[in-house]
Amino acid sequence: MLVRILFAAVAAFPIVFMLVSSLKPDTQIFGDMSSVAAFLPVGNISFDNYAAVFDRVPAARFLVNSIGISAVTVVLGIFINSLCAFALSRMEVRGKRVVFTVILATLIVPFQTLALPLVWWVNQLPYFELNGFSLEISKGWLDTYQVQIIPFIANAFSIYLFHQYFESIPKELDEAARIDGAGWFKIYRQVVMPLAGPATATVAILTFLPAWNSYLWPLMVVQSEELRPVMIGIQYFFQLNVSWGEVMAYASLITVPVVVLFIAFQRSFINSIASSGVKG
Amino acid sequence: MTTTPLDTRPRPAAAPTPAPLPSAPRHRRAGFLREQISGWGMIAPAAVLLLLFVFLPAILGFGLAFTNARLISPRPVEFVGTDNFARLFADPTFWRALLNVTYFAVVVVPVQSALALAMALLINKKFRGVNFFRTVYFLPVVTSMVVVSLLWLFMYRKDGLINELLSTFSFGLIQGADWLNDPATAMPAIIALSIWQAAGFHMIIWLAGLQSISGELYEAAQLDGASRWHQFRYVTWPGLKHTRSLVLVTITIQALGLFDQVSVMTQGGPLDSTTTIIYEAVRSGFKQQETSYASAISLVFFVLVLLISAVQRYLTREKD
Numbered sequence: 151m152l153v154r155i156l157f158a159a160v161a162a163f164p165i166v167f168m169l170v171s172s173l174k175p176d177t178q179i180f181g182d183m184s185s186v187a188a189f190l191p192v193g194n195i196s197f198d199n200y201a202a203v204f205d206r207v208p209a210a211r212f213l214v215n216s217i218g219i220s221a222v223t224v225v226l227g228i229f230i231n232s233l234c235a236f237a238l239s240r241m242e243v244r245g246k247r248v249v250f251t252v253i254l255a256t257l258i259v260p261f262q263t264l265a266l267p268l269v270w271w272v273n274q275l276p277y278f279e280l281n282g283f284s285l286e287i288s289k290g291w292l293d294t295y296q297v298q299i300i301p302f303i304a305n306a307f308s309i310y311l312f313h314q315y316f317e318s319i320p321k322e323l324d325e326a327a328r329i330d331g332a333g334w335f336k337i338y339r340q341v342v343m344p345l346a347g348p349a350t351a352t353v354a355i356l357t358f359l360p361a362w363n364s365y366l367w368p369l370m371v372v373q374s375e376e377l378r379p380v381m382i383g384i385q386y387f388f389q390l391n392v393s394w395g396e397v398m399a400y401a402s403l404i405t406v407p408v409v410v411l412f413i414a415f416q417r418s419f420i421n422s423i424a425s426s427g428v429k430g
Numbered sequence: 431m432t433t434t435p436l437d438t439r440p441r442p443a444a445a446p447t448p449a450p451l452p453s454a455p456r457h458r459r460a461g462f463l464r465e466q467i468s469g470w471g472m473i474a475p476a477a478v479l480l481l482l483f484v485f486l487p488a489i490l491g492f493g494l495a496f497t498n499a500r501l502i503s504p505r506p507v508e509f510v511g512t513d514n515f516a517r518l519f520a521d522p523t524f525w526r527a528l529l530n531v532t533y534f535a536v537v538v539v540p541v542q543s544a545l546a547l548a549m550a551l552l553i554n555k556k557f558r559g560v561n562f563f564r565t566v567y568f569l570p571v572v573t574s575m576v577v578v579s580l581l582w583l584f585m586y587r588k589d590g591l592i593n594e595l596l597s598t599f600s601f602g603l604i605q606g607a608d609w610l611n612d613p614a615t616a617m618p619a620i621i622a623l624s625i626w627q628a629a630g631f632h633m634i635i636w637l638a639g640l641q642s643i644s645g646e647l648y649e650a651a652q653l654d655g656a657s658r659w660h661q662f663r664y665v666t667w668p669g670l671k672h673t674r675s676l677v678l679v680t681i682t683i684q685a686l687g688l689f690d691q692v693s694v695m696t697q698g699g700p701l702d703s704t705t706t707i708i709y710e711a712v713r714s715g716f717k718q719q720e721t722s723y724a725s726a727i728s729l730v731f732f733v734l735v736l737l738i739s740a741v742q743r744y745l746t747r748e749k750d
Binding site: 153154157158160161162163164167168172180183184186188198207231233234236237238241242243244246249253256258259260262263264265266267268269270271298300301302303304305309333335338359362363365369370384398399401404405408409412413417425 | 462466468469470472473475476477478479480482483484485487488489491494499519523542548549552553561563566567568569570571572573574575576577578580581583584589590591594597598605626630646686687689690693694708711712715716720724725728729731732735736738739
């Protein structure tokens with residue numbers, strides 16, 4: 151038990167330090183550093199740093215952007231990847247083995263190697279915009295919301311997780327539904343998906359985390375301030391005099407929502423990974 | 431008025447069917463064609479997106495590496511053969527980056543897998559508070575690498591928390607270094623925080639492997655009077671065979687792709703002691719807009735990852 155607590159202390163101390171420091175003025179952060187007070191919300195505690203964060207950075211805008219981008223990516227990702235996995239797992243589609251193998255092959259391509267050609271490529275893509283009643287077509291997706299969303303919807307690992315989970319649901323259920331006259335989409339929507347809760351939770355978390363945490367990609371493709379996600383906001387704190395209390399406040403502000411969300415989904419997430427056979 | 435809208439929605443399966451195939455004698459089952467059409471309709475959205483945003487850029491990157499393409503350039507794109515690679519292999523910064531990444535991987539891969547396995551073993555069995563420990567061990571993983579880097583940037587200062595802790599626990603004997611500004615300590619400092627952040631993720635993969643080992647094996651081992659070490663050595667370790675290669679491959683790929691930490695904390699410095707392959711690719715592709723040169727670096731990186739994964743697969747293959 152002692153070892154468990156030791157590991158927990160090592161895992162938690164920087165995060166506790168961050169949260170506690172976000173409530174203190176800079177002089178006190180440095181003053182408390184040499185004692186246990188560094189990890190305790192004592193002394194001159196206030197939310198002043200948080201107020202200052204909103205003055206320095208359009209934090210509300212960044213939060214709204216990141217929430218929107220992550221939510222759309224997660225929802226579309228769950229729908230499209232589960233639909234694909236459903237057909238690959240439960241339908242007799244010709245050629246599905248080849249398709250599944252090719253999809254899994256994309257797992258060995260690290261995103262960092264794709265990022266730069268992808269920047270060039272999205273800059274060539276057509277961009278459709280409804281302006282009043284006329285449809286305007288322009289070139290290049292750089293500096294938009296969709297460039298932060300669409301490339302990340304389809305995901306081989308999500309398809310794999312759904313596929314593994316769907317394999318464990320008895321196929322007799324489909325047969326029964328088909329005898330009742332249900333079409334394939336109805337079986338997907340009303341028979342299989344309602345049973346796939348743990349897989350959906352896992353995919354939701356594993357899609358949400360990189361979407362919320364994305365840094366390299368928006369750095370490369372987003373210029374306008376009003377389109378930026380939360381991680382880019384960090385740069386704002388190092389332009390002029392650095393206030394570490396404010397940095398810690400902003401870091402806490404963009405971390406706490408994720409932690410809360412994770413704790414809410416935690417049980418089904420860890421249990422589902424642990425039982426979904428991510429065994430390679 | 432509370433009928434579900436789904437019941438009235440036309441099913442994709444009911445889409446107008448094209449002329450039936452000339453003959454499909456082997457498939458007498460009713461609805462074969464319908465199944466093909468709906469099936470492909472369901473696969474298509476994900477398949478098209480993967481094609482557009484994974485396969486095409488991968489092939490494109492391969493091609494661009496042999497041209498002089500720039501992100502924004504009035505000049506037409508020209509084929510330049512292996513010029514980019516010649517320049518790359520003559521660049522000392524690239525070799526330094528390769529060395530740094532190797533250093534990082536050689537330390538991170540064994541240490542992180544071992545710590546992650548230790549954590550998984552600690553929380554494998556059910557006990558009071560197991561969910562608390564699972565959550566805490568996983569907390570660093572849900573914290574973004576960018577935030578983690580920022581936080582540790584602060585803690586690694588000469589007057590920062592790490593040095594204060596070191597000084598307190600050693601009763602003033604250890605005088606901490608200026609971690610990130612010293613070429614000798616910058617990489618070890620980045621290694622420590624990287625392991626701290628990512629070990630929890632691999633703990634989950636180990637945990638999945640541990641949960642798949644049948645409890646009966648442990649019972650049998652206990653009946654035979656096996657010690658805890660022997661149980662680990664002869665039941666747990668062989669049972670984790672598949673998990674081992676998965677953990678090995680994922681940690682290695684993650685280690686070779688080192689970028690976020692370097693970008694936030696050191697920008698490759700001091701004296702190139704922390705620069706990495708991906709950092710160099712992003713620096714040339716993004717800051718200098720040399721798409722083709724960056725693609726060449728990416729291609730070299732991809733081949734490297736592929737080679738190492740293949741070697742690992744070969745070494746961990748099942749020997750019958």
